[in-house]
Amino acid sequence: MENPQRLVTTSKGLFAIPHLPELLQAQLSYRHRRLLWVKQRQLSDVDAVVAWGKKPSALAAEHVAERLSVPLLRIEDAFLRSLALGMNDMPLGVVVDDKGIYYDATRPSRLEELIRKPLSGAQRARAEQLIVKWRELRLSKYNHCRDHNVDYGRPFILLVDQTFGDASIRYGQADSDAFDRMLTAARERYPRHLIVIKTHPDVIAGHKQGHFDAQQLSADPSVHLEGRAFHPPDVIAAADAVFCVTSQMGFEALLWQKPVYVFGAPFYAGWGLTHDMQELSPTLTNRRGPATLEQLAHAAFIDYARYWHPEQQRRCSVEELMDWLSQQREWRQQFPVTLLAERFPRWKRAYLRRYFAGSELRFLKRHAELPEDQPVVVWGRPGSANHIAVEDGFVRSVGLGADLVAPKSWVIDEIGMYYDATRPSKLERLLREAEFSEKELQRAAKIRARLVKEQVSKYNVGISQWRRPTGRQKVILVPGQVESDASITYGSPYLRTNYALLKAVRERCPDDYIVYKPHPDVVAGLRTKDSQHAEQLTFCDDVVLHENMASLLTKVDEVHTLTSLTGFEALLRGVPVTCYGQPFYSGWGLTTDIYPNERRQVARQLDELVAATLIRYPRYLSENSNTLTTIEQALNEIADLRERQSHDAQATWMVKIKRVLLRLKRF
Structure with missing residues (x-):
């Protein structure tokens, strides 16, 4: 599918996504749907209308596309999306579909067509390497959570809960009963395993509703409700099998070569790679068929998606984005989850949070004594063993630090400080x-x-x-x-x-x-x-x-x-x-x-x-x-x-x- 030259959207939110025109390789403009209808003659050269997935706002875009007699393109987050969650981070990967959208099993999608395509030798080799790289770098759709060593003391299987009302459940030909059937099947197939139910932290906190009765299951010794914000590879890699309805974690489990039991019709079901535990509709069965994991991975990660490199400000390959996200994850785990910090000048605080990305900084009040029993971030001066000292780096900026010019580099030293010759520093130890x-x-x-x-x-x-x-x-x-x-x-x-x-x-x-x-x-x-x-x-x-x-x-x-x-x-x-x-x-x-x-x-x-x-x-x-x-x-x-x-x-x-x-x- 070639990108149209001129696109229009009726969604302000979609139009505000940075670099979306570059990802689409097209001009993108915003018009209110009423203006589109009134000025229809002025938009005769529009190639397509763009909508975000199957959101309610997409319905207006569908009407506009029909009225203008142009195609409708649906945009969604890619399966490798970003570092942080959607509310905190722009999408670095999006998918573009001119037929439907991947999670809507009620109608064809461009992804289904791409999965069915045979791969050349080079494409197959690239897909194989990508799958291995995915596991080695331990990536997921979102990549903000720290690594954890998951150990429940016994073999376990993973059941993936989803929040109540998730659109992918309805469009994935499933309902709330599917989760009950999933739990029953898990008990029958793995009677000696611990059943770990991965649910959203907001469900545990009572802010959202899941599909399992947490109070009832908490008394069951064979079930463990996992509500912590784990990085998905940590639990997937350690599980003996994964059960899901339509969650993307089922797709990621396939990449980890785990047995996957599916109780809906997500995009990765119906290809002979999953244990499909509910009967798929005849129309869906006719659209899908036998496919390899390499075909699935190549279609989902390479053919269907477009990626943006946030530093180099250009489109990039999925492998380049994988490397960037992996490096970010490594840097974000070098310091404790929570750190105290002395009172810094206001202009430095924003930069400090970025340099300590992955850790939560809590600034002490003015004139507060620095605690001696826990790490404290301080500016420059060497101090006690618990001080984490910060100073300007050796390639600092274009402009003087005293002019409050943004620092391009800082050094962070938990041992001493590079300029303190009276005792060792992290640099000296290196x-x-x-x-x-x-x-x-x-x-x-x-x-x-x-x-x-x-x-x-x-x-x-x-x-x-x-x-x-x-x-x-x-x-x-x-x-x-x-x-x-x-x-x-x-x-x-x-x-x-x-x-x-x-x-x-x-x-x-x-x-x-x-x-x-x-x-x-x-x-x-x-x-x-x-x-x-x-x-x-x-x-x-x-x-x-x-x-x-x-x-x-x-x-x-x-x-x-x-x-x-x-x-x-x-x-x-x-x-x-x-x-x-x-x-x-x-x-x-x-x-x-x-x-x-x-x-x-x-x-x-x-x-x-x-x-x-x-x-x-x-x-x-x-x-x-x-x-x-x-x-x-x-x-x-x-x-x-x-x-x-x-x-x-x-x-x-x-x-x-x-x-x-x-x-x-x-x-």
Whole structure:
């Protein structure tokens, strides 16, 4: 089926779905159904009317399509839909049907036609790999629930309840009695098994009605009512068989190669893959017939559905979406379900929730004491063993953090913090103990090359005008730091000021050309000036204020620093680095260390440092999807934003206005 060029819908909700036109590869417009009838002559070039499934609103769309004499397309959630539930997340997968809709067994659907199609060798192989991948990644229609180790202490079978009034029951040629027949059959076929009835949590809570008498069954030792929000693969994989009426969990159980007993007529019944426990209508039997699991999977996941990649903002294959959802699930399970957090500035809270996706954050009240017996999320400072410290990442943003620019990356450390050399951190432990695969090191090398090529640094601001002095054999860059910064307090045990650093560099390199670059927050007036900012200039030959750091590093021979991230950025570019403090990148055989950290002393390759520092340690946030992402996607979005800002003079003025307001707020 080719997509029509121009579609119209009478549903505001459907029209509001982001990226639906791209998924449909068509133009989509909204018109009220009455306007469609009045202005019928103006819509002679409409190719089809679009409706959402069999909802009541679809009835109006049916009338409009009939009146305009054009086809009706029904849209529904795909069998791989999204990360979170429908009310919280846009559909990343939809199905499009020009004949009916997959859950309506009373009439033909496009899916039935697709299932009947023979597969080529390549299609069969792809379907086989997809089924294996589905199990390995442990995916489902929705993928927000954490993994659980399901153990009921004895073999069990799974019965899937559905909420009362579910439209798929009626359209699936079933009724409420089907659930009673299902329970009876389960007792007869598996008399020694525990019967686990998976019902909706709202049914257990009394908010919705299911199809089983929970009070009566709770007294039956052979039945366990499971109302927790489990991820479906957790219970399906552990069950010996699955019983259902029309639930999609029956389809997923087939993918897990489980015996499936069906008491309705869902799309996956009638193909010889399920135990069909009720007689299907003759018309349905004639439309269906023997089919393989590969045919069913290829039709449902590949031919029938369209998918959207939320980060890359394009249509994608089902396998690409599967990989993305699997990575999101992995990230969302790294921290406890519930976490306390100290009082954060309001603007940071929204970002904090995204960086801790999968965990519920509960913010403490102002001046509340931090509990010592449970984990607490804190900003930056290392603390007790229960602190989970958060700080800016190494590729942070396009703009300064002090300007409240959205953070592209933060680091989260449950052990210490990377800039605290007085004790171990999660990053230090990685560099001391972790093993890195060849694939990971190749990835790190590509990231390093890209950072250099695209001139990416922490804040990605500044110009590229400074010229290296002619006739000087060695030019040394000394990056200034905010002297009150914690990285100096905790990471530089001997020298604590920019004055002391410049003095030490001049004493060590009396004849070299020294360039000093104050910290951009200080230059912008957002942080306190250096304590001896006038005197320290006697030790340098040039002061650079607004130069882009990535560009500047290509014009110098060495970097001398206390603990500045510039030292790490210099290593990425092959520039020798001398450390007068103990930054995270020192002590691994890659820098000249004036005051070595005795706790480290492990030789690491540069790409191992990159893999630990930029791949494993930080978390990155995608602006496109508002979800966690990879460093590669973060770099893509940074490049896009830099390109947009280079053509947007208004953005520069907005930054200046914001800085004025921040200064006024301080005073």
